Amino acid sequence: MEPFWKTKSLQQMTRSEWESLCDGCAKCCLHKLIDDDEQDQMVDTNVMSDSEQLHFTSVACQFLNDKKCECTVYPERTTLVPSCVQLTQDNLDQVFYMPSSCSYRRLQEGRGLPSWHPLLHKGKKSKMHQAGMSVRGKVVFDNLVEEQQYEDFIVVWPLQDVD
Template sequence: MTDPFWQTKSLAEMTRQEWESLCDGCAKCCLHKFIDDEDIDEGNDLQPTDFMADNEQMVYSNIVCHLLNDKTCQCTKYNQRTKLVPDCVQLTQENLDDVFFMPPSCTYRRLKEGKGLPSWHPLLHKGKKSAMHKAGMSVRGKVISDAEVDLDFFEDYIVRWPLNSVD
C-alpha cells in the first residue's frame, strides 16, 4: 500500500486537486479575526492588514462571513467569494507563508508545521465531515453571520471554543 499524498509530497508539490482536498471544511477561516493591539485607535481599528507585529495577538470571533452556510460549513458563493468579499483570501501554495491568521487547527498550517493531518480530518474518514463536527472542530452551531451583528461590539463575540486541534 502506498502512503497518501500528504505524507509523500510537500505542499508546493501537490496538484490543485490534492491541495483543495486538504481543506478540512471547518470554516474557521471564515471567522472574523481581530488583532489585539493597545495602540489601535478609532481611526485604524477593524481595518484589513497583511501583517501582525510581535507584540500583537490574533483574536477570533464567532462572527462569520455572510456567505457561509453555517450548517454545511461551506461558502454559498465559493467561486465568486473574492469578488463579493474583497477581504476573503484564497489560500494557495504561493501565499501560504503570508497567511498568518489561519487557526492552529487548519490542515494547511498543520502540514506546513510538520504536524500531519488531525485524526478527525475528512480525508481519513472517506471524505465525511462527521468526525470533525463530532470533535467540535468546525464552526457548525457556534457562529453568527456578520449581516446580523453590529461590528462595533465585536468584543462581545470573541470565541470561547477551541481553535487548536484536539489532537
C-alpha cells in the same frame, strides 16, 4: 501506497490535491480582531505586528452555510468579499491567522492530518463535527452584527486543536 499528503510537499501538490486538504472547518470564515495597543482598540484587519494579539470571534461571513461549513459563493468569494483570502502554496506563510487546527498549517508544520480529517473518513465531515473542530452551530453572521460589536463575540474555541 502512501496518500499524497504523506509523499508530497505542499508545493508539489496539484490544485485538486491542495483543495482536498481543506478540512472544511470554516474557521477561516470567522472574523478575527487584532489588539492594537497603539490605538487602544480592536481592529478587523489582515496585518499584524509582533506586539499585537490575534482574537477570533464567532462572527462568520454571511456567505457561509453554517450547517455544511461551506461557502455558498465559493467561486466568487474573493470578488464578493474582498477581504476573503484564497489560500495557496504561495501565500500560506503570509496568512498568519489560520488556526493551529488548520490542515494546511498542520502539514506545513510537519504535524500531519488530524485524526478527524475528512480525508481519513471517506470525505465525510462527521468526525470533525463530533470533535467540535468546525464552526457548526457556533456562529452569528456578519450581516446581523455591527462591526463595532465584533469585540463582544470574541471566542477561544477556534484555537482548540485535537488530534
